[in-house]
Amino acid sequence: MNNLLTEREFEVYSEMVQGATNKEIARKLHISHSTAKAHISNILLKTKAKNRQAAIIIGILKYHFQLSYINIKNLERLEYY
Numbered sequence: 001m002n003n004l005l006t007e008r009e010f011e012v013y014s015e016m017v018q019g020a021t022n023k024e025i026a027r028k029l030h031i032s033h034s035t036a037k038a039h040i041s042n043i044l045l046k047t048k049a050k051n052r053q054a055a056i057i058i059g060i061l062k063y064h065f066q067l068s069y070i071n072i073k074n075l076e077r078l079e080y081y
Helices: 007-017 022-029 033-047 052-061 072-076
Strands: none
Touching: 007 022, 007 033, 007 052, 022 033, 033 052
16 A cells, blocks of 8 residues: 555556546446546546546556556556657
8 A cells, every 4th residue: 555545546546557447446446436536536636647547657656556466458558648
């Protein structure tokens, strides 16, 4: 875990890394779609990222978020800005 994100935000972040959409995140974590979007917005603010792809990369490189199940194929699909 890390000190930047709450436990729930980190769960959402982990789903983002797997390529899940907002609706998929909401469904998997048993939260509303708007709550999932709010968590993603908080993640973007806390990582100072402009989009979810950047948040994933910043989380891994700058904050050293430990994700034992990062799917390299998902990272290859990211658009870099």
